[in-house]
Amino acid sequence: xxxxxxxxxxxxxxxxxxxxxxxxxxxxxxxxxxxxxxxxxxxxxxxxxxxxxxxxxxxxxxxxxxxxxxxxxxxxxxxxxxxxxxxxxxxxxxxxxxxxxxxxxxxxxxxxxxxxxxxxxxxxxxxxxxxxxxxxxxxxxxxxxxxxxxxxxxxxxxxxxxxxxxxxxxxxxxxxxxxxxxxxxxxxxxxxxxxxxxxxxxxxxxxxxxxxxxxxxxxxxxxxxxxxxxxxxxxxxxxxxxxxxxxxxxxxxxxxxxxxxxxxxxxxxxxxxxxxxxxxxxxxxxxxxxxxxxxxxxxxxxxxxxxxxxxxxxxxxxxxxxxxxxxxxxxxxxxxxxxxxxxxxxxxxxxxxxxxxxxxxxxxxxxxxxxxxxxxxxxxxxxxxxxxxxxxxxxxxxxxxxxxxxxxxxxxxxxxxxxxxxxxxxxxxxxxxxxxxxxxxxxxxxxxxxxxxxxxxxxxxxxxxxxxxxxxxxxxxxxxxxxxxxxxxxxxxxxxx
Amino acid sequence: xxxxxxxxxxxxxxxxxxxxxxxxxxxxxxxxxxxxxxxxxxxxxxxxxxxxxxxxxxxxxxxxxxxxxxxxxxxxxxxxxxxxxxxxxxxx
Numbered sequence: 001x002x003x004x005x006x007x008x009x010x011x012x013x014x015x016x017x018x019x020x021x022x023x024x025x026x027x028x029x030x031x032x033x034x035x036x037x038x039x040x041x042x043x044x045x046x047x048x049x050x051x052x053x054x055x056x057x058x059x060x061x062x063x064x065x066x067x068x069x070x071x072x073x074x075x076x077x078x079x080x081x082x083x084x085x086x087x088x089x090x091x092x093x094x095x096x097x098x099x100x101x102x103x104x105x106x107x108x109x110x111x112x113x114x115x116x117x118x119x120x121x122x123x124x125x126x127x128x129x130x131x132x133x134x135x136x137x138x139x140x141x142x143x144x145x146x147x148x149x150x151x152x153x154x155x156x157x158x159x160x161x162x163x164x165x166x167x168x169x170x171x172x173x174x175x176x177x178x179x180x181x182x183x184x185x186x187x188x189x190x191x192x193x194x195x196x197x198x199x200x201x202x203x204x205x206x207x208x209x210x211x212x213x214x215x216x217x218x219x220x221x222x223x224x225x226x227x228x229x230x231x232x233x234x235x236x237x238x239x240x241x242x243x244x245x246x247x248x249x250x251x252x253x254x255x256x257x258x259x260x261x262x263x264x265x266x267x268x269x270x271x272x273x274x275x276x277x278x279x280x281x282x283x284x285x286x287x288x289x290x291x292x293x294x295x296x297x298x299x300x301x302x303x304x305x306x307x308x309x310x311x312x313x314x315x316x317x318x319x320x321x322x323x324x325x326x327x328x329x330x331x332x333x334x335x336x337x338x339x340x341x342x343x344x345x346x347x348x349x350x351x352x353x354x355x356x357x358x359x360x361x362x363x364x365x366x367x368x369x370x371x372x373x374x375x376x377x378x379x380x381x382x383x384x385x386x387x388x389x390x391x392x393x394x395x396x397x398x399x400x401x402x403x404x405x406x407x408x409x410x411x412x413x414x415x416x417x418x419x420x421x422x423x424x425x426x427x428x429x430x431x432x433x434x435x436x437x438x439x440x441x442x443x444x445x446x447x448x449x450x451x452x453x454x455x456x457x458x459x460x461x462x463x464x465x466x467x468x469x470x471x472x473x474x475x476x477x478x479x480x481x482x483x484x485x486x487x488x489x490x491x492x493x494x495x496x497x
Numbered sequence: 498x499x500x501x502x503x504x505x506x507x508x509x510x511x512x513x514x515x516x517x518x519x520x521x522x523x524x525x526x527x528x529x530x531x532x533x534x535x536x537x538x539x540x541x542x543x544x545x546x547x548x549x550x551x552x553x554x555x556x557x558x559x560x561x562x563x564x565x566x567x568x569x570x571x572x573x574x575x576x577x578x579x580x581x582x583x584x585x586x587x588x589x
Contacts, residue, residue: 065508065509065510065511066509066510066511066513066514066550067509067511067552068511068550070552070571070572072572076507076509076552076553077507077553092508120509121509121510121511125511125514126510126514128514187571187572187573188571190511190515190549190550193515193542193543193544193546193549194543194544194549195544195549195550262582265582265584267572267573267574270574270578270582271574271578
């Protein structure tokens with residue numbers, strides 16, 4: 001069965017063209033391609049809808065510590081509160097503690113729509129803890145949507161249970177469909193009371209993932225597929241993966257970059273497996289986008305993330321803080337309904353409104369990548385304060401969101417953890433390197449020194465659009481560049497000064 | 498005869514769920530095996546289940562102190578690399 005997919009391909013393929021959401025990402029009518037019942041399921045899901053992630057919040061509860069496979073990008077020992085990556089948590093919870101936490105967060109953050117269980121191990125390798133949490137929550141806060149992530153190994157045996165608990169969103173991490181590729185990613189699995197190594201283990205895992213995917217989609221449960229892009233291991237192969245999972249009914253494919261630092265102690269980290277460059281990631285996402293909807297706003301969050309995607313508030317909700325909170329659950333649910341309804345109304349209004357194709361740009365102008373230090377859809381951050389840059393592509397068809405690039409290093413290990421002992425110079429150089437491929441960087445303000453270094457690197461700093469909506473600012477700057485004639489192939493120098 | 502859990506344990510619960518004898522319990526700083534209950538899975542399984550699912554090398558030893566999952570056996574990381582990163586021990 002083939003479900004329709006969300007289109008967030010280049011604007012010229014989407015109706016109307018251009019992206020008119022005030023933040024980043026999908027054209028607002030991208031979701032309207034889906035049948036109503038599917039659209040209704042994803043339009044307020046911050047992880048599935050690029051548009052919704054600006055308004056709706058989610059949380060993960062870390063009730064699932066056990067795992068039944070080993071991935072070469074994972075190290076089960078690691079727990080660092082300064083880090084943000086999958087599989088990492090600070091505080092493991094029992095189902096009872098998890099419910100208490102969810103209810104407290106959902107009262108404090110009324111934008112919350114989704115509870116996910118994503119680890120730190122595999123939720124379906126912890127079936128009792130996972131399903132007890134879902135069961136209690138659907139009783140106590142029936143308005144919160146439930147979702148679960150899995151490596152897929154135990155998925156077929158729990159599909160009925162997933163359907164029973166009204167979990168209508170499942171994420172499966174599928175990195176390969178070929179056991180020989182799989183053996184380079186998964187050293188072993190635990191299956192039928194045995195540890196099975198290498199190709200044999202990978203083959204079973206792949207069969208279970210594919211079977212689970214088919215079973216879920218045939219029951220109408222929405223499936224997103226996550227893939228980790230591992231250069232030289234599965235990069236080309238992921239194009240094949242994308243085709244297959246789309247054919248089997250997955251509605252969204254999320255290709256994420258490998259995180260592999262030696263200090264994480266993972267196999268890939270220690271063996272110096274390269275991470276993909278932003279360009280490699282974007283090229284692969286673009287290649288897969290021809291076959292199915294791609295997700296570009298994923299922040300690869302922790303298994304105990306709380307709040308809006310990209311703004312973790314986990315520190316405010318540790319168990320000791322929750323224990324002393326005074327929460328009125330009934331009032332909280334009423335308030336959530338009001339908040340959710342008003343956000344949906346706003347999104348609906350935006351959805352009906354499509355932007356015309358931009359005028360005054362010569363046909364054949366080449367696209368330009370720009371980095372934006374943005375917040376809440378505005379050019380709002382100081383260059384030096386930006387923890388991430390949002391990357392946009394401007395072209396004669398309009399402006400589209402490409403990705404975000406983090407400026408901070410992941411935790412540098414025990415010694416330097418949280419101390420910020422980095423030389424400012426090298427930090428600046430590294431942040432400029434993060435902007436590779438961009439010709440302009442938009443920010444609210446920028447210092448004298450980075451200005452000079454950016455110009456020397458061929459990236460034009462621009463602080464003239466502070467507090468303006470990002471997409472309007474990007475288009476204005478694009479038109480300015482176009483007006484100089486530098487975007488047409490006939491000119492000798494294509495470089496923006 | 499009984500197996501034991503070492504300081505390498507990360508308290509992930511995987512072994513607790515698969516032990517046929519309910520011999521493993523949460524404790525601080527790490528999980529422990531009740532040696533009165535542990536049978537090393539004899540009669541139940543071909544291999545001890547805690548050691549078959551445990552993701553951490555050097556976390557489970559037999560009565561002689563031998564690692565059931567020695568360094569490098571689960572991750573495939575070469576011994577020299579483990580030594581370089583301080584992840585190698587001769588004994589529990």
